[in-house]
Amino acid sequence: MATVISYGAAGTVTGSCHLLEVNGIKILIDCGMFQGNVEDKNYELFGFDPTDIDYLILTHAHIDHIGRVPKLVKEGFNGVIIATEATIDVAYIMLQDAAKILIEEYNIVYRKAQRAGEERNTRQPLYDLDDVDNTFTKTIMKAQYNQKINLSDFLFITFHQAGHILGSAFIEVEFIEGETDKKVVFSGDIGCKKRLVIDGLENGLTTNTLYIESTYGDRLHKSVYESIEEFKQAIIKTIDRGGNVMIPSFALERTQEILYILKQMSENKELENVNIFLDSPLAIKATELYNKHPFFLNEENEKDVLEFENPFTFKNLNLTQSVQQSIAINNFQDRTIIIAGSGMCTGGRILQHFKHRLWNPVNSLIFVGYQVEGTLGRKIIDGAEFISVHGEKIAVKAEVYTINGFSAHGDQKDMLDWISTFNGIETIYLVHGEDYQTKAFKDVIKARFDNVKVHIVKEREHIYI
Numbered sequence: 001m002a003t004v005i006s007y008g009a010a011g012t013v014t015g016s017c018h019l020l021e022v023n024g025i026k027i028l029i030d031c032g033m034f035q036g037n038v039e040d041k042n043y044e045l046f047g048f049d050p051t052d053i054d055y056l057i058l059t060h061a062h063i064d065h066i067g068r069v070p071k072l073v074k075e076g077f078n079g080v081i082i083a084t085e086a087t088i089d090v091a092y093i094m095l096q097d098a099a100k101i102l103i104e105e106y107n108i109v110y111r112k113a114q115r116a117g118e119e120r121n122t123r124q125p126l127y128d129l130d131d132v133d134n135t136f137t138k139t140i141m142k143a144q145y146n147q148k149i150n151l152s153d154f155l156f157i158t159f160h161q162a163g164h165i166l167g168s169a170f171i172e173v174e175f176i177e178g179e180t181d182k183k184v185v186f187s188g189d190i191g192c193k194k195r196l197v198i199d200g201l202e203n204g205l206t207t208n209t210l211y212i213e214s215t216y217g218d219r220l221h222k223s224v225y226e227s228i229e230e231f232k233q234a235i236i237k238t239i240d241r242g243g244n245v246m247i248p249s250f251a252l253e254r255t256q257e258i259l260y261i262l263k264q265m266s267e268n269k270e271l272e273n274v275n276i277f278l279d280s281p282l283a284i285k286a287t288e289l290y291n292k293h294p295f296f297l298n299e300e301n302e303k304d305v306l307e308f309e310n311p312f313t314f315k316n317l318n319l320t321q322s323v324q325q326s327i328a329i330n331n332f333q334d335r336t337i338i339i340a341g342s343g344m345c346t347g348g349r350i351l352q353h354f355k356h357r358l359w360n361p362v363n364s365l366i367f368v369g370y371q372v373e374g375t376l377g378r379k380i381i382d383g384a385e386f387i388s389v390h391g392e393k394i395a396v397k398a399e400v401y402t403i404n405g406f407s408a409h410g411d412q413k414d415m416l417d418w419i420s421t422f423n424g425i426e427t428i429y430l431v432h433g434e435d436y437q438t439k440a441f442k443d444v445i446k447a448r449f450d451n452v453k454v455h456i457v458k459e460r461e462h463i464y465i
């Protein structure tokens with residue numbers, strides 16, 4: 001008998017963490033950070049003993065899938081970490097960045113408490129840079145796509161291309177129970193068949209059980225090509241009126257897609273005399289990793305890599321590493337495009353740019369990624385007239401665009417199409433979605449696949465597979 005218990009991303013989109021136990025072998029699939037409204041849960045106990053875990057499998061290096069790994073190590077995990085090489089490389093820079101943010105946040109709260117004479121009550125950071133370094137001293141097994149890994153004589157796992165971000169995978173687990181061979185697939189986060197800068201989602205597998213994310217289970221995206229057009233028009237309109245464009249962007253994947261489009265615009269002479277800043281040390285590092293792992297880029301881009309050496313650089317792009325360079329961007333008050341983190345505006349340099357530009361209706365703010373409930377980005381999308389940045393009240397007067405077709409997540413149709421390519425599915429378990437997303441997704445799955453059982457997973461519920 002095998003069991004799965006979800007300790008995160010059940011009833012919410014963040015904190016991915018699923019514990020699979022097969023004949024006494026314990027495999028944790030992802031160990032992500034909770035974000036937005038539920039971020040206090042990061043400080044709670046895991047609900048299982050980290051010293052008991054034999055294997056930690058990482059589907060991809062987004063922080064909501066890896067963000068609690070250093071905490072897991074700090075609390076005694078000593079098993080084997082398995083992930084693709086690109087995921088390991090990306091995870092290192094993402095976790096270093098996460099540790100820096102945790103420490104910065106701690107310092108802000110500590111100083112405030114100190115002023116109130118209550119510094120002793122300040123909660124310690126979840127982990128620090130040493131904990132991140134310790135994580136990468138653990139045994140790490142690098143997985144290749146489509147290569148079966150034997151965890152024991154009755155348990156095997158295979159990584160498959162998830163088409164989500166660089167290095168991303170969905171995981172096929174195969175185990176032998178008595179005379180029967182059983183399979184369960186964990187989707188991690190899945191993209192779609194055709195992506196701009198990475199390979200598309202693999203399909204056509206056989207499985208009894210599917211754990212699938214539901215982020216966009218309730219909706220359809222515009223196509224990526226419509227979104228590219230919408231994005232270009234928003235930029236041209238803003239630049240033509242002498243304004244500036246702010247783009248809060250996730251360091252990985254979205255930033256590279258945006259750079260790729262801007263590069264095409266630049267080569268088509270649509271961005272003459274426009275200053276473009278990539279104002280994120282993390283995104284700059286992440287972009288460099290695309291040169292190290294060209295194998296993962298799609299065919300079209302592989303040609304670009306050979307031809308241009310780096311498919312993401314072009315003449316009017318400035319990379320700003322230091323804080324001084326970032327502050328100097330304030331001197332550029334028109335015809336400027338700024339790409340900065342964080343993607344959901346919960347911190348990072350984008351906030352500084354909001355202070356200088358969000359109040360001005362000549363400017364634009366373009367959201368190109370999903371905004372979790374409770375984040376500043378979500379508040380702006382939901383129509384906030386004012387926001388608070390570092391205690392300063394700022395009017396939201398810039399034109400706000402939400403362009404959702406760039407999503408690294410497949411939409412409802414992509415996911416239904418993916419499910420339809422599987423053979424032998426008996427039960428589908430829905431995770432990684434808010435209640436309204438999983439409920440809507442359950443209804444459409446039931447309508448399309450009437451022989452398949454569908455269940456919305458609750459946190460810490462025991463599922464027997």
Ligand SMILES: [Zn+2]
Nearest residue numbers: 060062164189
């Ligand atoms: Zn993801």
